[in-house]
Structure formats: C-alpha cells, structure tokens
Amino acid sequence: MDYYFLLFAIMAVGAGIFTITVKDALPSALGLLTVFIALAALYLHLHAPLIAIFQVSIYAGAILVLVVFVIMLLITPDEALETAQKNISYRAMGAILGVYLIALLIIGLKGINQLVAQKSLPEGFGKPSQIGDLFFRKYILHFEISSVLLLVALVAAIYLAKKRA
C-alpha cells in the first residue's frame, strides 16, 4: 500500500475539484497551486527530481504567479465569478472538452498493465546530468525549436508592450 502516492494523489484530485468548483478566483488559483505541488511530490516519487523542480519553479512559480497577477489586477476580492459560470456557451464548451479529455484518459490508460510491474531503473535516471545529456544529444532539435518558440513569445510581448508607448 503506497501511502505516499495515496496521500499526494488524493491531495491533487481534491485540489483539482476545489479549483473548478469554488466561486472565487484567487482561491481557485491557490487550489491550482496545491495541484502543482502534489504533482511535484508525485514526480519525486517517480525518481524525477528535476522534473519536480521544473514543475514547481516554472509552472507554480512563474505561470501561476502571472495568473495571480491578472486576478489581482482585475478582480476585487468581493466579486465572484458567477456571471462567467452561468454562461450557457461556456458550459457547453466545458462539457465538450471534458468529455474529450476523459476519452483521452481512457485511451491513454490502456497500456497501464505493463507499467505496474516494477522495473529496475537505469543508472543515473532522473539526474540533471542525464537530462542535460538527453537535451543536447538526442533531443536537440526539440530543444532548439522550443527556444525559437520562446523567442517568438518574447518578441510578441515586446511588440505588444511597445505598441502603446
């Protein structure tokens, strides 16, 4: 009985349900933070400490901070998100996407029987040096393309910011 996994899995699922059901914006963002931390703990359990740190420092530490910025700038603490939640077209889109995601999950979980058996991990699995090795030898094209993507985002941000000035 893997208590570590159970604890963080329940935390992740519970926080996820909290995120999508609560009526205020900032508690919802905090629920998302809890989901990220639980996921990071699960990555640690899977012997991938670097991915766990990426999850926390990039996802929770940068992206979620920007989301929280937007919430803080635009929404006062007294407002609630009722108007957005009552909109029919949003609900319809949400339902369609939800069904799609569940279908994906079911298809993706088909090969889970092979994952349950415990395998022995190769030497240096999950260490940063190994991931750096993979980045710069096997997956270097992917690395460069993602850096070009980031460059595009940077240029777009600067252009948008400069346009008003």
Add this chain to the structure above:
Amino acid sequence: MPRRPIVKKEYTLGERVYLVEIAKGLRLTWKHFTFNVRASFRKGPHTVPTCWQYPEDRREIAPIFRGAHMLQLNDKGQELCVGCGMCARACPAKCITVKRGKPAEGEEDKYAGKTMCASFEVDMLRCIFCGNCEKACPKGALVLGQDYELAEYEPEKCIYDKERLLANFQRAKAEGRLKPPPKPIPVDAPPPKKKAAAGKAAKASASEKAAKGKAAAPKEAKKKDDKADKAKE
C-alpha cells in the same frame, strides 16, 4: 536677481556603477559603528556623545522653565497665598480652583496675609503650562517650577491639591531649584513738564503716556515694594 544656470551633470560610468560610492558609504558607517561600540562598553553615563541616555543623563533646565506648579513660602516660612483667585481667573484652561478662607484661631502666623486659601487645586491634565497664573499672582505665591516628570498611573493623582503644591516647593528648595524672582519690567520716565510748546497733540499723547506711565509705575512700584518687603522679610 538672475538665477544660477541649471547644470545637468552627466554621470561617468564609474559613478553610474555606484559601487565605489557604496563602498565609501560603508566605510563611513563602519567608522561610526566601531566608535559607538567602544563607547557602549565604557562605564558611566553619557558615553555616546550624541545620544543622551535618559534617565541617567538629564539636560539642564533653564531657570525660567515652566514646569509643575508650587506654592511658595516666604523667608519666615509663612504661606504667601491669600486665596484671592486671580490665578484661577487668569488661567486659559480653567484648571485652577481656589477657595478662600480665614485662618483658624491659633494659626495666624502660619500665613503671611490676613486670609488664606482653604483649598487650592490645579488639574495638571488640563494645564497648558502657559504661566499666566504665575504672572497674575499678586503675592508671587504660585510659581511654575522645573519639574517635568509628571506622569502618573491614575488620572486622580494628577489633580494637585495644596499639600502637593507645598511639597513641590519644599522639594525644589531642598534641591536648590527655586524660581528666581521675576525681573522688574522697565517703565519710561514721565516726560518733563517744560515741553509745553510741543503742541496739543503732542501734549495729549505725552499726557496719555504720562498717565499710562504713572498708572503703571505706581502699580509696578507697589508690586516692587511688596516683593521687596517679602524679600526683606
């Protein structure tokens, strides 16, 4: 007046980096730090020159400082206050309450005057320490002393009655911090009568001044005489 031309100074790269300035600032602060650390280890009051450690170091108080009130006695040990209530009239904050009374049968030599104050209360919480009462007192009985540490834990204790005011005086006398007598205000001498040709206006104004001078002079003279008498006594 022509203004000085405004010179906009461009900073050099060294100054913009700011690190050298920070280092100079750090050196200055370090000098202060070491000086004061050594000063804090020395024994005795007032080791750090710019910082007075109250209550060990206290500043000198000017003799005309307006602090807590006290009711004075004359040289023979008699109470000067006659209970006239001029101080209560003069007080802008209405904090003095005086009740006049006659001295009891066998105690007439405790008091300098024919009457005395049966009760005399000063509410220190209302007092603004302006000194009007001191100026108004005809006998020079009520003066403001040099005591400024007046905090109490209960507001009732801040209403000083006659005993407390007399005790203030005794304490000040013991410490040698009595209030010096007020300096007499100089008055112009009345103009000589030979200047009759100066004209009616001049004469009128001169006579006004003379009248004022004469009116002030006798009062001042009387006050001076009173104080001289008291000083003599």
Add this chain to the structure above:
Amino acid sequence: MADWQIDLIKVVFIWVWVLLIAVIMTWVERRASAMMQDRLGPNRAGPFGLLQPLADGIKLFTKEDIIPERARKILFILGPPLFAFPVFSAFAVVPFGDKIVIGGKEIILQVSDVSIGFLYVLALSAIAVFGMVIGGWASNSKYSILGGLRATAQLISYEVPMGLALLTIVLLYGTFSLREIVLQQQGTFLGFLPNWGFFKQPLGFLIFLVAAYAEANRVPFDLPECESELVTGYHTEYGSMRLGLYLFGEYVNLVTLAAITVSLYFGGWGLPYVDMSKYLGPVAYGIASFLVFTLKQAFFLFLFVWVRWTVPRFRYDQLMGLGWKALIPLGLINLFVTALLVQLTI
C-alpha cells in the same frame, strides 16, 4: 540508530538553529543599526539588550489578533504561513558543515543532499512569493493589493538575474548540489588565491548578491516593506503573531540567502588555505567546519544589516530598471565569458 532517526535529528536541529539565528538577527539589527546611527539601541532589557528579542516575542504573542471585517478570512490566515514555511524549508539543502562522526557513523552535516541542490531553493522562493500575493489580496484594501502586486513583481523580476548567476555556477562546477560545489572549492586558484567562487566569478557574485538583496526585500530594494512603514503594502492589515510570522520569515529568508552565498562563493565550511581535517579529530572537525560556516554566514548577515543602514532605497522604477536593464545583460555577459573561459581551459 536508523537513518531516518538521524535525519529527524538533523531536521530538528536545523529548525531550532535557524529560528535562533533569526531571533539573534533581530537583536543584531537593532543594535548594529543604532551603533551606526550614533545611538545605543536597546540596552535596558538584559545586559546589552540581549533579552530584547524575548520581549518582542512576548509582545507579539500577547497583542490582540485582529482580522479586518472585509478581509477574506481563510486567505488572510493562510498568507503568513505560506510565506514563512517555504523559507524555513529552503535550508534543507544547505551544507552547514562537513562530515561528523558520532558513534562510529559518518554523518554529513546537511539535511538532504539531493541532486537538484540550489534549484530547490529557487523553487521554494517562488512559492514564498505567493504568501505575499495572498496576504496583500486578502486584506481587501486598495493599498495592500497594490503593495502586494509591486512586491511580487519585484521578486519575480529578480529571480531572473539570480538564475543567470546560478547558471554560471553550474557551468563552472558541473553540478547543482551545494555540497559538491563546496567540495570543489578547496585548494588554491592561480597559485595564491583560495579556490573560492568569489575569485573565479566576481561579476557573478555581484549579480547574485544584488539579486539576493532584492529577493529578501532588503534595502536598497525594500520598497514593498517600507511602504508598510508608510501605511501601504501587503502587511499593513496584519497584527500580532501573523505580522510576526511575516517579519520572521523575512529574517529566515535572509539567513538562507546568506548561507547559500557562503556555500556558492566563499567556500562553505572550509578555511582558506588550511585543511582542517588533517589537524582535528573527526568530531572536532565536524564542529569546527560548522563554526567556520556560521562565522562566514554571520559576516554576510552583518553585511545585510550594514548595507541597509548605509544606502538609500531605490524608487520602484529604478528598481525594476536595474533588474531588467542592467542585471540581466550583465548576467548574460557573465555567462558567455564564463562559458568561453571554461571551454578554453578544458
């Protein structure tokens, strides 16, 4: 003794030690700042005011705990712990000494030597940012929200130069783990200098130090904090122990940053030219390395206080301009030059 018991003892020791240093830092701050300002600081509570932190603690505990009426209660209560706990936990990867031998077992003086090392600290400071954001927003007052926003913007924009300085460290030493970085800083460099990161990377040290001051919200970057002295800012509405947790968390953040600066740039627990393990027995060596580390850390903590009372604080636009327009290009230049030098010597 089992391994987990040893780890538990280390965790408890580090908690107590860090709390103790943070408490002593409050005293040092008040006394040292007073000495620099030609006055004496607290000297009534105990000799030289040493019991003053105790008095402050008692005062904070016994003050009335007010939650403003229009504040969001749960988030208001959640703000301070969300800020304080990550900064406490960040000390887990700091090597505060070399090995010590107790009862025949060799114990490294570091709570956990993970392969990700100081990235853990970066990630935790990212979470600590949330504590400020939530504290400001939950107070539900215009000034708190704006103050929290500015504090957050300052913190996340100074994470980038810090990351760049740390990137050059990784380039030099090839590892994220702080213990291995300290181990690689033994010996001499160029024959006469100690092999410390400071001599190999002076510009990187400068960038890291400036970014550390900004991350810790200390002068000259303490506009979010001083705003609350001017009755704005994210911890305006907090009182008693919640404010205590915020202020305490700041001091613990300082302690952690000083410890990391020492580990990365000043050789951690080693003396400059002397190898202590040759002269001391195993237990004494462990204690001596701990003492050396603490002394170096104390110097950096004093440097934090010293700079605070020397330099005036920056305006907000100057602050952000420094972070984005000066430190990031410098960090990139540092990265390129270091990469070139590393490539040329290997």
